[in-house]
Amino acid sequence: MEKDYLHFKVGGGSEKEILGVHLLVDGQSVYQEVGKQNNNLEWRSWDLKQYRGKKAQLQLVDESKGSWGFISADHFVLSELLTVPKSGPFSHASTLNWGDWHVSMRLHLNQIKKADVTFGRGMPYVWIEPKGIDLKIPGKLQPSGTLVLDGRTFGIFAPGGSLKPMDGYVRFTGSVLSIAALKDDPSQVELFARHAAAIPRDTQFDWKYEKEKGRVSTIWRVKTETGEDTLHGWIPHHYRTTKHNLSLTGMEYETRRGKIVVAKGKEFQIAWPFTGMIPLFPLPKDDSFRREVLADFINRWGNELLKKPEENRQAADTYWGGKSMLKTCQAFNMAWQLQLPIADDLYKEAKRVVEDWLTYEPGEKAFYYTRYPLPWSGLVGFNSSYGSEQFTDNHFHYGYLAMSASLIGMHDPVWLEKYGPSLTEVVKQYAEWERDSPRFPRLRTFECWGGHSYAGGMSSGYDGNNQESSSEAIGSWAGMFFLGAALEDEDMLATGAMGYAIETEAVHEYWNNAYGWKDREQSNWSQNYKPTICSVMRDRDMGAWTWFSGEPIHIYGIQWLPAWTHLNYFGAHSEHSVFQLNQMLEKQGKDQGKISWEKIDGDWGQVAAAYAAFCQPDEICKVLDEAIDKKWSIASPKHAGIPYYLAHASRAYGLIDKDSYTDLPTSVVFKKSDGKRTALVYNLSNAPRSVRVYVKGKEVLKGSLPANVLMAVPVP
Numbered sequence: 001m002e003k004d005y006l007h008f009k010v011g012g013g014s015e016k017e018i019l020g021v022h023l024l025v026d027g028q029s030v031y032q033e034v035g036k037q038n039n040n041l042e043w044r045s046w047d048l049k050q051y052r053g054k055k056a057q058l059q060l061v062d063e064s065k066g067s068w069g070f071i072s073a074d075h076f077v078l079s080e081l082l083t084v085p086k087s088g089p090f091s092h093a094s095t096l097n098w099g100d101w102h103v104s105m106r107l108h109l110n111q112i113k114k115a116d117v118t119f120g121r122g123m124p125y126v127w128i129e130p131k132g133i134d135l136k137i138p139g140k141l142q143p144s145g146t147l148v149l150d151g152r153t154f155g156i157f158a159p160g161g162s163l164k165p166m167d168g169y170v171r172f173t174g175s176v177l178s179i180a181a182l183k184d185d186p187s188q189v190e191l192f193a194r195h196a197a198a199i200p201r202d203t204q205f206d207w208k209y210e211k212e213k214g215r216v217s218t219i220w221r222v223k224t225e226t227g228e229d230t231l232h233g234w235i236p237h238h239y240r241t242t243k244h245n246l247s248l249t250g251m252e253y254e255t256r257r258g259k260i261v262v263a264k265g266k267e268f269q270i271a272w273p274f275t276g277m278i279p280l281f282p283l284p285k286d287d288s289f290r291r292e293v294l295a296d297f298i299n300r301w302g303n304e305l306l307k308k309p310e311e312n313r314q315a316a317d318t319y320w321g322g323k324s325m326l327k328t329c330q331a332f333n334m335a336w337q338l339q340l341p342i343a344d345d346l347y348k349e350a351k352r353v354v355e356d357w358l359t360y361e362p363g364e365k366a367f368y369y370t371r372y373p374l375p376w377s378g379l380v381g382f383n384s385s386y387g388s389e390q391f392t393d394n395h396f397h398y399g400y401l402a403m404s405a406s407l408i409g410m411h412d413p414v415w416l417e418k419y420g421p422s423l424t425e426v427v428k429q430y431a432e433w434e435r436d437s438p439r440f441p442r443l444r445t446f447e448c449w450g451g452h453s454y455a456g457g458m459s460s461g462y463d464g465n466n467q468e469s470s471s472e473a474i475g476s477w478a479g480m481f482f483l484g485a486a487l488e489d490e491d492m493l494a495t496g497a498m499g500y501a502i503e504t505e506a507v508h509e510y511w512n513n514a515y516g517w518k519d520r521e522q523s524n525w526s527q528n529y530k531p532t533i534c535s536v537m538r539d540r541d542m543g544a545w546t547w548f549s550g551e552p553i554h555i556y557g558i559q560w561l562p563a564w565t566h567l568n569y570f571g572a573h574s575e576h577s578v579f580q581l582n583q584m585l586e587k588q589g590k591d592q593g594k595i596s597w598e599k600i601d602g603d604w605g606q607v608a609a610a611y612a613a614f615c616q617p618d619e620i621c622k623v624l625d626e627a628i629d630k631k632w633s634i635a636s637p638k639h640a641g642i643p644y645y646l647a648h649a650s651r652a653y654g655l656i657d658k659d660s661y662t663d664l665p666t667s668v669v670f671k672k673s674d675g676k677r678t679a680l681v682y683n684l685s686n687a688p689r690s691v692r693v694y695v696k697g698k699e700v701l702k703g704s705l706p707a708n709v710l711m712a713v714p715v716p
Contacts, residue, residue, distance in 0.1 A: 014035055232268065246265075246268060257510055302346050320385065377441060410684045471559050517579065535559060572656055
């Protein structure tokens with residue numbers, strides 16, 4: 001130790017007894033630092049003056065296996081100065097401009113010297129526009145125009161300046177420097193050089209729900225500095241199952257989201273299949289479905305809820321309040337289908353709690369939303385939970401309200417019209433569809449190019465953003481879709497369809513590896529990644545863990561809720577879904593082997609049973625029947641009979657048929673293993689309407705559906 005101070009960064013957990021960064025002098029710990037239960041690496045400093053001249057050792061200790069059970073450290077700097085070192089020559093950065101999937105930032109050296117940097121999702125270039133400074137690029141420029149740094153090849157282009165090789169570096173003088181990630185292929189250098197000046201000045205993503213074609217069509221526009229084509233990359237969910245016009249160049253990259261393929265152009269069209277969603281399943285009409293069993297679940301759950309004082313019936317925060325509210329609305333709808341006397345009381349309770357969230361009275365402590373103007377431009381529900389006041393998990397929380405309101409509003413258009421404006425504000429908080437809205441940023445929680453939502457409101461400087469529960473994200477789109485259908489709001493409906501169509505495909509690709517679990521050639525995952533599910537997707541990595549637990553049933557189960565009709569997308573890859581279900585059961589059993597349905601937890605076990613409804617309905621119906629007869633934990637009324645309802649509907653009608661759809665948005669076509677198809681249709685409007693059923697793009701059935709009718713129609 002030849003300096004007075006040691007500066008470094010630390011992040012992670014805070015338990016000093018089992019975690020920490022230590023400074024050992026003569027084998028003894030004289031200093032220790034821990035994180036603050038977050039992922040941000042923050043500067044810390046140690047005064048070394050009393051130990052100057054001695055030898056010391058840095059030791060990282062991690063004996064934790066629980067929550068925040070890690071420690072991370074970086075950037076150790078010995079210094080004579082008390083102040084922490086700068087991370088580079090620039091004093092700070094500011095946002096200059098942005099589009100739907102690109103951004104330009106300004107790096108400030110001083111008041112007159114700066115550099116503007118432009119980059120974007122899927123873009124193989126970074127463009128640097130220096131002002132008042134020359135740039136030094138380490139390394140030796142090859143005759144081909146490439147530079148190899150740390151074993152990687154880059155194209156260095158100067159469409160607005162000149163490059164001059166120097167001793168050990170390249171000097172750039174001019175207005176535009178373009179750097180591209182390349183493979184060691186001279187032909188690619190020429191291709192990338194031709195498009196190096198096409199700096200993106202705007203990026204725009206738009207969509208259209210085409211009911212008669214069973215798809216969501218999107219258009220991606222890149223406005224460039226030169227007006228010419230650019231090179232742009234696309235990942236598997238963009239091209240594996242879609243119809244597109246991508247003009248591929250043959251250039252590819254391997255990434256943690258699978259293979260990027262590079263296309264040339266400035267306007268790209270991609271269409272995702274969308275086969276509809278239905279808010280309720282018609283009740284099966286056979287002996288296997290026992291109406292009295294479902295009625296008993298609903299009555300026991302509902303009576304337990306309704307005997308409580310009103311103030312104690314529903315959780316008072318946006319997350320748990322959303323979950324309890326949705327279950328009340330689901331229970332009412334099942335009771336309505338069964339024509340149970342308790343349906344009226346559950347309906348009143350459902351309306352009461354949703355109305356409470358959508359209104360405010362002075363002095364109210366919870367169950368309300370408040371608007372924050374610029375710079376936040378957001379809506380926050382109170383009580384908040386899990387950081388939702390910082391826009392964390394907003395689509396999860398507010399999606400529960402959207403779905404709840406739709407399950408009420410489709411029975412009462414007058415009620416829905418009254419609260420429609422407030423509900424529209426709530427869904428626009430997480431998925432504003434209007435461009436240049438004065439109230440909300442467009443698609444706040446959805447990263448359009450990545451194809452999935454983000455849950456981390458403020459993000460993280462080191463991990464980027466992340467999302468844990470992909471299924472709750474899908475639930476937010478489903479809630480928006482159902483609400484748009486009930487309100488007859490075509491823009492809301494189309495946005496819900498867009499998010500559902502794209503994000504379900506992203507879930508199959510990146511969370512579940514549904515195309516590559518058997519075939520490594522089709523996998524998006526590194527061969528070094530051994531788990532069979534991704535439960536948290538972050539910009540910097542992916543992992544099989546949760547923010548709240550390390551139990552396998554939670555790691556898998558957080559991708560399987562809330563259980564309702566919209567989860568049928570798991571049936572599109574039923575064999576893989578069964579595989580993941582068995583993986584959870586085996587891992588949850590730990591050293592005892594595969595855990596049995598008899599022994600499984602009564603809460604999360606019912607989440608798993610509802611998931612099983614969409615991949616092996618015959619089997620889970622047998623399990624539930626046995627559980628009911630023998631009073632296993634998963635036969636408790638905790639979930640109001642939802643697993644039983646979903647399982648028997650799937651047993652009766654089959655799994656989602658990817659080749660079929662109708663032109664009625666609130667409908668789906670299911671298919672049994674014997675090839676028999678059934679269209680489940682729900683006309684929410686107060687007027688009859690015609691419905692067409694399509695199989696592999698061809699119309700096979702046409703008819704008139706009466707107003708306010710839910711029914712199952714055999715498809716020839």
